[in-house]
Amino acid sequence: NAGVTQTPKFQVLKTGQSMTLQCAQDMNHNSMYWYRQDPGMGLRLIYYSASEGTTDKGEVPNGYNVSRLNKREFSLRLESAAPSQTSVYFCASSELMWGTGANVLTFGAGSRLTVL
Amino acid sequence: KNEVEQSPQNLTAQEGEFITINCSYSVGISALHWLQQHPGGGIVSLFMLSSGKKKHGRLIATINIQEKHSSLHITASHPRDSAVYICAVLETSGSRLTFGEGTQLTVNP
Numbered sequence: 001n002a003g004v005t006q007t008p009k010f011q012v013l014k015t016g017q018s019m020t021l022q023c024a025q026d027m028n029h030n031s032m033y034w035y036r037q038d039p040g041m042g043l044r045l046i047y048y049s050a051s052e053g054t055t056d057k058g059e060v061p062n063g064y065n066v067s068r069l070n071k072r073e074f075s076l077r078l079e080s081a082a083p084s085q086t087s088v089y090f091c092a093s094s095e096l097m098w099g100t101g102a103n104v105l106t107f108g109a110g111s112r113l114t115v116l
Numbered sequence: 117k118n119e120v121e122q123s124p125q126n127l128t129a130q131e132g133e134f135i136t137i138n139c140s141y142s143v144g145i146s147a148l149h150w151l152q153q154h155p156g157g158g159i160v161s162l163f164m165l166s167s168g169k170k171k172h173g174r175l176i177a178t179i180n181i182q183e184k185h186s187s188l189h190i191t192a193s194h195p196r197d198s199a200v201y202i203c204a205v206l207e208t209s210g211s212r213l214t215f216g217e218g219t220q221l222t223v224n225p
Contacts, residue, residue, distance in 0.1 A: 045214065058212070
Protein backbone atom coordinates (compact mmCIF):
# COMPACT_ATOMS: atom_id res chain seq x y z
CA ASN A 1 0.00 0.00 0.00
CA ALA A 2 1.28 3.45 -0.92
CA GLY A 3 2.05 5.70 1.99
CA VAL A 4 4.44 6.49 4.81
CA THR A 5 5.71 3.65 6.97
CA GLN A 6 7.22 4.30 10.40
CA THR A 7 8.98 1.80 12.63
CA PRO A 8 8.84 0.93 15.43
CA LYS A 9 5.28 1.75 16.53
CA PHE A 10 6.19 1.53 20.20
CA GLN A 11 9.50 1.70 22.05
CA VAL A 12 10.56 1.96 25.67
CA LEU A 13 14.06 3.19 26.40
CA LYS A 14 16.11 3.88 29.48
CA THR A 15 17.71 7.28 29.93
CA GLY A 16 20.96 7.42 27.98
CA GLN A 17 20.10 4.71 25.48
CA SER A 18 20.14 5.44 21.77
CA MET A 19 17.71 4.47 19.07
CA THR A 20 16.70 5.27 15.52
CA LEU A 21 13.18 5.80 14.22
CA GLN A 22 12.83 4.74 10.62
CA CYS A 23 10.56 6.33 8.03
CA ALA A 24 10.03 5.33 4.42
CA GLN A 25 7.66 6.57 1.73
CA ASP A 26 6.91 5.07 -1.64
CA MET A 27 5.19 8.04 -3.27
CA ASN A 28 8.36 9.60 -4.73
CA HIS A 29 7.90 12.70 -2.56
CA ASN A 30 10.81 15.11 -2.28
CA SER A 31 10.04 16.57 1.16
CA MET A 32 10.04 14.61 4.39
CA TYR A 33 9.49 15.68 8.00
CA TRP A 34 9.81 14.53 11.57
CA TYR A 35 7.46 15.93 14.21
CA ARG A 36 6.78 15.24 17.84
CA GLN A 37 3.36 15.56 19.42
CA ASP A 38 2.95 16.22 23.12
CA PRO A 39 -0.28 16.79 25.05
CA GLY A 40 -1.34 20.42 24.81
CA MET A 41 1.58 21.31 22.53
CA GLY A 42 0.43 20.34 19.09
CA LEU A 43 2.84 19.08 16.44
CA ARG A 44 6.33 20.53 16.60
CA LEU A 45 8.82 20.23 13.79
CA ILE A 46 12.08 18.51 14.72
CA TYR A 47 13.85 18.30 11.35
CA TYR A 48 12.85 18.33 7.73
CA SER A 49 14.40 17.46 4.41
CA ALA A 50 13.36 19.41 1.33
CA SER A 51 15.03 16.92 -0.98
CA GLU A 52 17.46 14.02 -1.01
CA GLY A 53 20.79 15.13 0.43
CA THR A 54 19.47 18.12 2.39
CA THR A 55 18.27 18.45 5.97
CA ASP A 56 17.26 21.46 8.06
CA LYS A 57 16.47 22.08 11.70
CA GLY A 58 12.94 22.74 12.82
CA GLU A 59 11.64 24.19 16.09
CA VAL A 60 12.96 21.53 18.47
CA PRO A 61 16.08 19.85 17.01
CA ASN A 62 18.15 19.54 20.20
CA GLY A 63 18.88 15.93 21.14
CA TYR A 64 18.09 14.58 17.69
CA ASN A 65 19.91 13.84 14.47
CA VAL A 66 18.52 12.90 11.09
CA SER A 67 19.67 11.19 7.92
CA ARG A 68 18.07 11.42 4.51
CA LEU A 69 19.48 8.14 3.30
CA ASN A 70 17.87 8.37 -0.12
CA LYS A 71 14.68 9.79 -1.57
CA ARG A 72 12.54 7.16 0.16
CA GLU A 73 14.00 7.11 3.66
CA PHE A 74 14.39 9.70 6.44
CA SER A 75 15.54 8.46 9.83
CA LEU A 76 15.51 10.17 13.22
CA ARG A 77 18.16 9.26 15.81
CA LEU A 78 18.19 9.87 19.53
CA GLU A 79 21.82 9.54 20.60
CA SER A 80 21.23 9.69 24.37
CA ALA A 81 17.54 9.52 25.20
CA ALA A 82 16.11 11.70 27.95
CA PRO A 83 12.69 11.54 29.68
CA SER A 84 11.83 14.87 28.00
CA GLN A 85 11.89 13.01 24.69
CA THR A 86 8.94 10.86 25.71
CA SER A 87 6.43 11.68 22.98
CA VAL A 88 4.61 10.47 19.92
CA TYR A 89 6.68 10.95 16.78
CA PHE A 90 5.21 11.40 13.34
CA CYS A 91 6.95 11.23 9.99
CA ALA A 92 5.36 12.92 7.00
CA SER A 93 6.14 13.42 3.34
CA SER A 94 4.90 15.97 0.85
CA GLU A 95 5.18 16.93 -2.77
CA LEU A 96 4.01 19.93 -4.77
CA MET A 97 2.28 18.65 -7.88
CA TRP A 98 3.38 20.94 -10.70
CA GLY A 99 0.58 21.72 -13.07
CA THR A 100 -2.24 21.22 -10.57
CA GLY A 101 -0.62 23.28 -7.83
CA ALA A 102 -1.74 20.65 -5.33
CA ASN A 103 0.49 19.86 -2.37
CA VAL A 104 0.09 16.26 -1.29
CA LEU A 105 0.78 15.61 2.39
CA THR A 106 0.83 12.15 3.94
CA PHE A 107 1.58 11.08 7.52
CA GLY A 108 2.88 7.91 9.02
CA ALA A 109 0.89 6.22 11.78
CA GLY A 110 3.13 7.49 14.55
CA SER A 111 5.71 6.00 16.91
CA ARG A 112 5.11 6.15 20.66
CA LEU A 113 8.38 6.50 22.54
CA THR A 114 8.72 6.31 26.32
CA VAL A 115 12.01 7.16 28.02
CA LEU A 116 12.28 6.01 31.62
CA LYS B 117 4.07 34.34 18.92
CA ASN B 118 3.20 31.19 17.01
CA GLU B 119 3.38 31.53 13.24
CA VAL B 120 0.10 29.62 12.95
CA GLU B 121 -2.72 30.28 15.38
CA GLN B 122 -6.00 28.43 15.61
CA SER B 123 -9.19 29.27 17.42
CA PRO B 124 -10.92 28.07 19.38
CA GLN B 125 -8.65 25.60 21.18
CA ASN B 126 -11.64 23.59 22.37
CA LEU B 127 -15.13 23.44 20.94
CA THR B 128 -18.17 21.51 22.15
CA ALA B 129 -21.27 21.34 19.96
CA GLN B 130 -24.59 19.56 19.79
CA GLU B 131 -25.24 17.21 16.93
CA GLY B 132 -26.53 19.12 13.92
CA GLU B 133 -24.84 22.42 14.72
CA PHE B 134 -22.79 24.40 12.21
CA ILE B 135 -19.15 24.58 13.31
CA THR B 136 -16.36 26.97 12.34
CA ILE B 137 -12.68 26.62 13.19
CA ASN B 138 -10.33 29.46 12.31
CA CYS B 139 -6.66 29.59 11.37
CA SER B 140 -4.48 32.69 11.05
CA TYR B 141 -0.88 32.68 9.95
CA SER B 142 1.88 35.26 9.77
CA VAL B 143 4.18 33.88 7.08
CA GLY B 144 3.98 33.70 3.31
CA ILE B 145 2.58 30.38 2.23
CA SER B 146 2.23 28.31 -0.90
CA ALA B 147 -0.40 25.97 0.55
CA LEU B 148 -2.51 25.40 3.64
CA HIS B 149 -3.73 22.04 4.89
CA TRP B 150 -6.58 21.17 7.20
CA LEU B 151 -5.87 17.91 9.01
CA GLN B 152 -7.96 15.62 11.19
CA GLN B 153 -6.73 13.42 14.02
CA HIS B 154 -9.02 11.05 15.91
CA PRO B 155 -8.07 10.01 19.48
CA GLY B 156 -5.16 7.60 19.37
CA GLY B 157 -5.28 7.71 15.61
CA GLY B 158 -3.25 8.89 12.72
CA ILE B 159 -3.35 12.22 10.96
CA VAL B 160 -5.27 12.63 7.73
CA SER B 161 -5.23 15.56 5.32
CA LEU B 162 -8.79 16.78 4.69
CA PHE B 163 -8.05 19.69 2.37
CA MET B 164 -5.20 21.44 0.65
CA LEU B 165 -5.90 25.07 -0.25
CA SER B 166 -3.89 27.65 -2.10
CA SER B 167 -6.83 29.92 -2.86
CA GLY B 168 -10.60 30.15 -2.70
CA LYS B 169 -12.84 27.48 -1.31
CA LYS B 170 -13.17 23.69 -1.34
CA LYS B 171 -16.06 21.45 -0.33
CA HIS B 172 -16.09 17.76 0.50
CA GLY B 173 -19.35 16.38 1.80
CA ARG B 174 -20.25 18.33 4.95
CA LEU B 175 -16.84 19.97 5.17
CA ILE B 176 -16.03 23.34 3.62
CA ALA B 177 -12.66 25.08 3.75
CA THR B 178 -11.95 28.65 2.70
CA ILE B 179 -8.80 30.72 2.53
CA ASN B 180 -8.16 34.45 2.18
CA ILE B 181 -4.56 34.87 1.12
CA GLN B 182 -4.55 38.68 1.56
CA GLU B 183 -5.85 38.42 5.14
CA LYS B 184 -3.75 35.31 5.90
CA HIS B 185 -6.75 33.51 7.25
CA SER B 186 -8.51 30.21 6.66
CA SER B 187 -11.66 28.65 8.05
CA LEU B 188 -12.92 25.10 8.27
CA HIS B 189 -16.69 24.69 8.45
CA ILE B 190 -18.62 21.57 9.32
CA THR B 191 -22.29 21.59 8.45
CA ALA B 192 -24.78 19.34 10.27
CA SER B 193 -22.13 18.15 12.73
CA HIS B 194 -22.18 14.55 13.91
CA PRO B 195 -20.54 12.79 16.90
CA ARG B 196 -18.17 11.02 14.49
CA ASP B 197 -16.75 14.46 13.63
CA SER B 198 -15.28 14.57 17.15
CA ALA B 199 -11.53 14.86 16.62
CA VAL B 200 -8.65 17.30 16.71
CA TYR B 201 -8.52 19.57 13.65
CA ILE B 202 -5.15 21.01 12.76
CA CYS B 203 -4.17 23.78 10.38
CA ALA B 204 -0.76 23.45 8.69
CA VAL B 205 0.98 25.88 6.34
CA LEU B 206 3.65 25.21 3.76
CA GLU B 207 5.92 28.24 3.74
CA THR B 208 6.90 29.82 0.43
CA SER B 209 10.49 30.17 1.67
CA GLY B 210 11.04 26.45 1.29
CA SER B 211 9.55 23.14 2.27
CA ARG B 212 8.98 23.99 5.93
CA LEU B 213 5.57 22.85 7.15
CA THR B 214 4.31 24.53 10.34
CA PHE B 215 1.29 23.51 12.40
CA GLY B 216 -1.24 25.24 14.56
CA GLU B 217 -1.85 23.78 18.01
CA GLY B 218 -5.10 22.17 16.95
CA THR B 219 -8.76 22.49 17.89
CA GLN B 220 -10.35 19.74 19.95
CA LEU B 221 -13.90 19.31 18.68
CA THR B 222 -16.47 17.32 20.64
CA VAL B 223 -19.90 16.80 19.13
CA ASN B 224 -22.48 15.48 21.57
CA PRO B 225 -25.51 13.46 20.44
